[in-house]
Amino acid sequence: MFDIERWQEIFDTLKKNKLRTILTGISVASGIFILVVLLGFSSGIQNGVTEQFSGDATNRISIRTRSTTKGYKGLNPNRRIQLKNEDFYTISDTYDDFLEYKSAGYSIWGGLINYKNESGNYSVRGVYPDFQFIENAQMLEGRFINVDDIEESRKVIVVGNKTKNELFKGTSPIGELVSVFGINFKVIGVYTDAGGEQEEGNVYIPISSAQIAFNGGDRIRDMTFTVAMSENLDKALELSNGLVTGIERDIKQKYIIAPDDRAAVRVDNTLEEATKIYSLIDVIKAVFWFVGIGTIIAGVVGVGNIMIIIVKERTKEIGIRKALGAEPFSIIGMILQESIFVTMFSGLFGLITGLGLLEIVGPTIENDYIKYPQVDFNTALFTVFLLVVAGTLAGFIPAYRAAKIKPIVALRDE
Amino acid sequence: MIQIKDLHKSYHMGSNSLHVLKGINFNVKEGELVSIMGSSGSGKSTLLNILGMLDEADKGSYILDGVPIKNLNEKVSAQYRNKFLGFIFQSFNLINYKSALDNVAMPLYYQGLKRKERVDKAMHYLEKVGLAEWSHHLPSELSGGQKQRVAIARALASNPKVLLADEPTGALDSVTSHEVMELIQGINDEGKTILVVTHEDDIAHMTKRIVNLKDGVIIDDSPVKQIRAKAHV
Numbered sequence: 287m288f289d290i291e292r293w294q295e296i297f298d299t300l301k302k303n304k305l306r307t308i309l310t311g312i313s314v315a316s317g318i319f320i321l322v323v324l325l326g327f328s329s330g331i332q333n334g335v336t337e338q339f340s341g342d343a344t345n346r347i348s349i350r351t352r353s354t355t356k357g358y359k360g361l362n363p364n365r366r367i368q369l370k371n372e373d374f375y376t377i378s379d380t381y382d383d384f385l386e387y388k389s390a391g392y393s394i395w396g397g398l399i400n401y402k403n404e405s406g407n408y409s410v411r412g413v414y415p416d417f418q419f420i421e422n423a424q425m426l427e428g429r430f431i432n433v434d435d436i437e438e439s440r441k442v443i444v445v446g447n448k449t450k451n452e453l454f455k456g457t458s459p460i461g462e463l464v465s466v467f468g469i470n471f472k473v474i475g476v477y478t479d480a481g482g483e484q485e486e487g488n489v490y491i492p493i494s495s496a497q498i499a500f501n502g503g504d505r506i507r508d509m510t511f512t513v514a515m516s517e518n519l520d521k522a523l524e525l526s527n528g529l530v531t532g533i534e535r536d537i538k539q540k541y542i543i544a545p546d547d548r549a550a551v552r553v554d555n556t557l558e559e560a561t562k563i564y565s566l567i568d569v570i571k572a573v574f575w576f577v578g579i580g581t582i583i584a585g586v587v588g589v590g591n592i593m594i595i596i597v598k599e600r601t602k603e604i605g606i607r608k609a610l611g612a613e614p615f616s617i618i619g620m621i622l623q624e625s626i627f628v629t630m631f632s633g634l635f636g637l638i639t640g641l642g643l644l645e646i647v648g649p650t651i652e653n654d655y656i657k658y659p660q661v662d663f664n665t666a667l668f669t670v671f672l673l674v675v676a677g678t679l680a681g682f683i684p685a686y687r688a689a690k691i692k693p694i695v696a697l698r699d700e
Numbered sequence: 701m702i703q704i705k706d707l708h709k710s711y712h713m714g715s716n717s718l719h720v721l722k723g724i725n726f727n728v729k730e731g732e733l734v735s736i737m738g739s740s741g742s743g744k745s746t747l748l749n750i751l752g753m754l755d756e757a758d759k760g761s762y763i764l765d766g767v768p769i770k771n772l773n774e775k776v777s778a779q780y781r782n783k784f785l786g787f788i789f790q791s792f793n794l795i796n797y798k799s800a801l802d803n804v805a806m807p808l809y810y811q812g813l814k815r816k817e818r819v820d821k822a823m824h825y826l827e828k829v830g831l832a833e834w835s836h837h838l839p840s841e842l843s844g845g846q847k848q849r850v851a852i853a854r855a856l857a858s859n860p861k862v863l864l865a866d867e868p869t870g871a872l873d874s875v876t877s878h879e880v881m882e883l884i885q886g887i888n889d890e891g892k893t894i895l896v897v898t899h900e901d902d903i904a905h906m907t908k909r910i911v912n913l914k915d916g917v918i919i920d921d922s923p924v925k926q927i928r929a930k931a932h933v
Contacts, residue, residue, distance in 0.1 A: 566744020611810040
């Protein structure tokens with residue numbers, strides 16, 4: 287394979303047919319180029335969507351109640367269902383083994399917050415300490431709400447980076463007092479959320495303080511849990527669906543709600559949505575691979591075609607070689623090597639241009655759903671492997687034909 | 701060197717079958733220079749192809765230098781061709797994108813020789829045919845006579861037992877023909893066995909023995925007094 291003579295021969299024949307070589311090369315190169323770009327974008331979509339999700343834990347179950355829509359066991363429809371602290375305790379205890387983080391919430395959606403002369407509207411959410419992890423909030427300064435804050439109903443508040451910028455003009459707010467509907471709270475922390483600006487608009491206070499300050503009593507607005515994840519996504523999904531059913535049934539039993547009343551209790555399961563989206567990404571990926579491989583096949587068929595013509599053109603030469611003592615295998619080797627060389631060279635060219643394009647264009651793409659399109663090393667390696675296989679396939683039939691050429695036929699004078 | 705007994709060969713084309721060789725018996729000793737004559741269709745090219753292992757007989761035996769040539773697979777026949785035979789063709793059959801030197805070195809490549817050795821040997825044979833200073837020219841830059849001499853050098857390069865020349869002067873004018881024949885005679889003088897297929901009488905008389913073929917049988921096989929080509933040049 288690595289013999290200079292043969293390489294020289296290959297270069298000689300390729301040089302003699304520049305246009306043909308270039309055109310064939312382009313068909314392979316564009317195939318690989320398209321495959322690489324498509325794969326890059328499919329990973330971009332995956333990155334984008336994953337990041338959209340990373341704002342919150344993907345294994346989250348949230349529970350809300352509204353009014354009943356159906357009469358049940360002598361009770362009228364349109365009955366307002368109100369969750370209480372004890373519901374949260376009960377569910378937390380019942381399903382403790384399967385739940386990772388637990389929080390109930392008592393929130394004021396448009397809360398007016400003042401700091402000196404600045405003011406703004408934020409969602410004021412009374413939560414438990416676990417909520418930090420449910421929301422994936424990263425602390426920039428200070429700390430999040432802790433158990434003591436809850437037990438002592440301290441008037442403390444955690445603000446988002448957005449709030450910090452708006453109300454405090456970027457200076458550290460730790461220890462400052464802000465007023466929420468005229469009640470003073472002390473800022474104990476600043477968080478940031480990968481989910482973006484919208485999620486940073488929330489401010490957090492201990493749920494007990496919220497219930498006291500805003501006349502909540504023992505009422506809660508919602509409950510949020512995360513499911514303990516297992517390695518296997520299918521198992522996790524099954525577990526989380528089981529929890530959803532169990533919790534919904536418990537609440538419906540307690541508040542005497544018709545089992546088929548879908549509006550009264552809403553238990554949402556992000557894991558199921560996430561799974562759906564991930565499987566959608568898988569489908570997109572598969573389609574991209576399919577299209578990419580299809581293009582490569584077209585290119586490879588082109589190379590095969592050209593190699594057949596080359597063999598035809600070189601029939602006489604092959605005949606001469608055989609008369610001089612070339613064994614069939616050496617002829618096969620010659621044709622195969624040329625075909626692999628052409629596919630490899632142009633394929634690598636396509637691969638590098640594709641990677642280059644992703645490298646240059648990738649960072650400039652500003653779209654929530656496509657982020658950092660790129661092709662990882664293994665995929666690149668795989669495409670190279672694919673090229674070798676493709677080159678061999680493309681060369682095989684022509685090479686086989688060449689090996690079958692009878693010198694006597696090839697050398698017949700016309 | 702060559703022993704042929706009762707050689708038959710027919711070609712089938714659809715329902716027609718053409719009996720080309722109808723029992724050829726023929727021996728060639730080492731160092732002979734034999735011409736095979738006959739009009740077209742007499743079977744002389746077919747005979748040469750069988751001798752050259754480019755084609756196989758239907759019936760009969762062919763022994764080359766003590767080795768029976770029978771039912772060879774492609775690989776072995778390629779090896780035998782390389783080892784035993786040197787071919788000279790009417791249309792030279794040089795590889796047109798390779799220099800004279802590379803053309804001559806080609807059989808040595810298939811013998812598995814190292815590049816340096818190949819070049820040395822090929823150069824030696826090019827010198828022998830008087831084309832040393834043309835070694836790096838492409839066939840297209842050479843005259844017909846020069847091309848044939850390169851082809852002869854190539855045929856000699858693997859030091860074969862037998863040279864098979866199929867109308868070696870068929871594409872050349874008479875002066876060049878005689879130059880080529882002079883070269884062939886010289887090689888024969890050194891002891892090489894050579895078979896020449898020709899339909900030209902004067903070329904045939906430059907060999908030492910003429911075998912006449914007609915309709916697939918040998919009608920005459922007799923030694924002749926060799927005319928030295930040098931006299932004509």
